[in-house]
Amino acid sequence: MTEKYTAESIKVLEGLEAVRKRPAMYIGSTGKEGLHHLVWEAVDNSVDEALAGYCTKISVTLNEDGSVTVEDDGRGIPVEKHPEFNVSALQIIMTKLHAGGKFDKKIYAISGGLHGVGITCVNALSKRFIAEVKRDGGLWMQEYSKGNPKSPVKKIKDIPESEHGTKIIFYPDDEIFSATKFDWQILETRFREITFLNAGLKISLTDDIKNKREDFIAEGGLSEFAKWLNEGKEALHKPIYFKRQQENTIVEIAIQYNNSYQENIFGFVNTINTVEGGTHVVGFKTAITRVMNDYIQKTGMIKKTEESLVGDDVREGITAVVSIKIPEPQFEGQTKTKLGNSEVKGMIDSIVTVALSEFFEENPTIAKKIVSKVLDAAKARIAARKAKELVRRKTAFSISGMPGKLADCSSKKNESTEVYIVEGESAGGSAKQARNKEFQAVLPLRGKILNVEKSSPVRSLSNEEISNLITVVGTGVGEIFNLEKIRYGKIIIMTDADVDGEHIKTLLLTFFFRFMPQLIENGKVFVAVPPLYRIRKKDDYYVYSEQDLKKFIASSENLNVTRFKGLGEMSSEQLWETTMNPKTRKIKKIFIEDAVEADRVFSMLMGEDVLSRKNFISENAKEANLDI
Numbered sequence: 215m216t217e218k219y220t221a222e223s224i225k226v227l228e229g230l231e232a233v234r235k236r237p238a239m240y241i242g243s244t245g246k247e248g249l250h251h252l253v254w255e256a257v258d259n260s261v262d263e264a265l266a267g268y269c270t271k272i273s274v275t276l277n278e279d280g281s282v283t284v285e286d287d288g289r290g291i292p293v294e295k296h297p298e299f300n301v302s303a304l305q306i307i308m309t310k311l312h313a314g315g316k317f318d319k320k321i322y323a324i325s326g327g328l329h330g331v332g333i334t335c336v337n338a339l340s341k342r343f344i345a346e347v348k349r350d351g352g353l354w355m356q357e358y359s360k361g362n363p364k365s366p367v368k369k370i371k372d373i374p375e376s377e378h379g380t381k382i383i384f385y386p387d388d389e390i391f392s393a394t395k396f397d398w399q400i401l402e403t404r405f406r407e408i409t410f411l412n413a414g415l416k417i418s419l420t421d422d423i424k425n426k427r428e429d430f431i432a433e434g435g436l437s438e439f440a441k442w443l444n445e446g447k448e449a450l451h452k453p454i455y456f457k458r459q460q461e462n463t464i465v466e467i468a469i470q471y472n473n474s475y476q477e478n479i480f481g482f483v484n485t486i487n488t489v490e491g492g493t494h495v496v497g498f499k500t501a502i503t504r505v506m507n508d509y510i511q512k513t514g515m516i517k518k519t520e521e522s523l524v525g526d527d528v529r530e531g532i533t534a535v536v537s538i539k540i541p542e543p544q545f546e547g548q549t550k551t552k553l554g555n556s557e558v559k560g561m562i563d564s565i566v567t568v569a570l571s572e573f574f575e576e577n578p579t580i581a582k583k584i585v586s587k588v589l590d591a592a593k594a595r596i597a598a599r600k601a602k603e604l605v606r607r608k609t610a611f612s613i614s615g616m617p618g619k620l621a622d623c624s625s626k627k628n629e630s631t632e633v634y635i636v637e638g639e640s641a642g643g644s645a646k647q648a649r650n651k652e653f654q655a656v657l658p659l660r661g662k663i664l665n666v667e668k669s670s671p672v673r674s675l676s677n678e679e680i681s682n683l684i685t686v687v688g689t690g691v692g693e694i695f696n697l698e699k700i701r702y703g704k705i706i707i708m709t710d711a712d713v714d715g716e717h718i719k720t721l722l723l724t725f726f727f728r729f730m731p732q733l734i735e736n737g738k739v740f741v742a743v744p745p746l747y748r749i750r751k752k753d754d755y756y757v758y759s760e761q762d763l764k765k766f767i768a769s770s771e772n773l774n775v776t777r778f779k780g781l782g783e784m785s786s787e788q789l790w791e792t793t794m795n796p797k798t799r800k801i802k803k804i805f806i807e808d809a810v811e812a813d814r815v816f817s818m819l820m821g822e823d824v825l826s827r828k829n830f831i832s833e834n835a836k837e838a839n840l841d842i
């Protein structure tokens with residue numbers, strides 16, 4: 215560059231050269247992730263200025279020419295000459311790696327992860343970079359290329375003393391990045407997160423190409439975060455919130471239980487999402503289990519279980535955000551998103567223990583609501599364990615251990631045997647009459663079985679109808695599943711050909727899919743296809759679909775058509791002939807074509823998300839044969 219450059223500034227250039235040589239070392243990758251890191255770095259500086267209390271608003275703009283502008287109304291980066299180097303402080307901050315110390319001393323630096331390398335790296339990895347500062351009655355500016363200043367810091371014009379702020383415009387270098395297009399979704403998610411983690415901070419995101427703008431602000435901070443995470447679920451109480459500081463550690467926590475069974479605990483360290491968890495989350499979990507156990511002891515609520523609560527009980531239906539700030543985070547794990555600092559566990563544990571106990575004492579109504587739910591979870595867990603023990607003992611006694619409602623077959627050669635699972639006692643009765651006792655068993659179910667998608671596994675397994683089903687199938691569930699113990703060659707679900715029947719069929723398939731997917735994978739699960747109509751001409755004909763009925767009607771006149779309202783309406787001969795006789799019946803084998811898609815469809819059809827369930831069912835109404 216120019217003769218002004220001293221030995222000191224040559225070292226600076228070498229530093230920037232290192233960033234350009236091994237960019238991935240500083241920003242993780244040169245793909246989409248790395249590209250977005252440039253924005254995080256630029257925005258983090260403004261967030262720090264906001265946290266220091268000098269900045270109220272940050273705006274991020276994706277410009278039409280591919281550059282990004284990050285602007286804040288903070289104090290503005292200092293521009294005066296640095297006494298040691300005889301250049302503007304602005305230039306040092308923008309061109310010297312870890313300029314730190316004098317100018318931007320941060321206690322809660324986001325180091326160790328991919329962040330913390332500062333705005334200097336953004337500069338080094340930009341083909342063009344412009345810094346504009348408003349402070350000390352002037353608008354100051356410096357432009358850089360690949361991290362090198364094009365000229366000294368200049369005062370462009372005089373402005374009122376009251377105006378202040380920093381604006382950075384950068385053009386990612388396409389010699390470095392394989393991707394140069396920014397993704398709205400990625401930016402939106404992170405900015406929403408940042409504003410939840412910093413109550414009252416305003417971030418606005420604008421896309422000048424798509425003419426799109428969104429403002430993020432959460433006056434309620436972390437509490438609002440918990441509420442947002444619980445959207446669409448039924449919350450049990452307003453969020454519990456506390457913030458404590460001990461030495462240099464700041465702990466901020468929001469908790470809100472909902473009526474589901476899922477556990478949703480999110481950890482943040484210095485605003486980094488610790489996806490892999492770590493010592494802060496472990497400390498939190500330990501503390502809440504202890505506080506709830508102490509509470510049930512103190513209040514005498516323990517009588518309801520007579521056993522201590524375990525972690526799983528305490529976390530059923532919890533939504534929590536654990537955000538901590540510590541001076542020297544150690545990030546570990548596959549993606550460097552697991553907090554490793556061992557001293558943090560005990561510290562968070564003791565802070566949360568004190569704060570949550572205090573909250574419970576001061577808010578007994580909320581405490582009772584939460585603890586009741588937690589006790590229900592414990593009771594279900596204990597009941598399920600007892601039910602499992604019972605099932606295990608019963609299976610040991612073979613036939614005598616089968617539920618009384620099962621009409622078993624006489625053959626013990628399980629390859630050639632079948633069990634019909636039938637809805638309702640009356641259809642069960644017809645099926646028992648119609649069957650071939652030699653190889654066909656019948657298990658009638660009492661109406662609709664439990665929706666396992668909406669119940670915790672422990673609760674599902676303690677349900678009587680479901681535990682009967684497990685006993686009759688014989689294989690067990692979960693880790694103890696053993697296909698060799700299967701008691702029949704085919705498991706056939708037989709329900710009425712109406713809306714209720716379809717629903718029961720789906721409930722049963724959901725159960726098999728969630729608890730015994732190996733049965734489906736091995737082709738053991740079938741659904742029976744009962745006829746919809748009987749047509750009398752010279753002989754009897756059975757029609758299995760509306761389409762076939764239309765064809766039949768088109769080809770002949772004067773038909774005597776009877777609609778079967780349900781399985782119970784057929785005579786046992788008709789039921790045998792149409793639905794149970796292997797020579798004449800129709801049955802369909804159930805496949806899992808795509809496990810991920812099946813999982814999504816079952817969650818949607820049977821889970822909590824009523825809106826998407828409605829959409830899915832109406833889109834597929836004809837196929838699924840569901841009226842709505």
Ligand code: 0RA
Nearest residue numbers: 259260263288289290291317318380
């Ligand atoms: C160092 C010192 C001061 C402010 C800043 C850095 C600062 C940096 C950035 C980066 C983006 N926006 C920023 N805003 C401020 C304090 C200077 C003073 O004492 O006035």
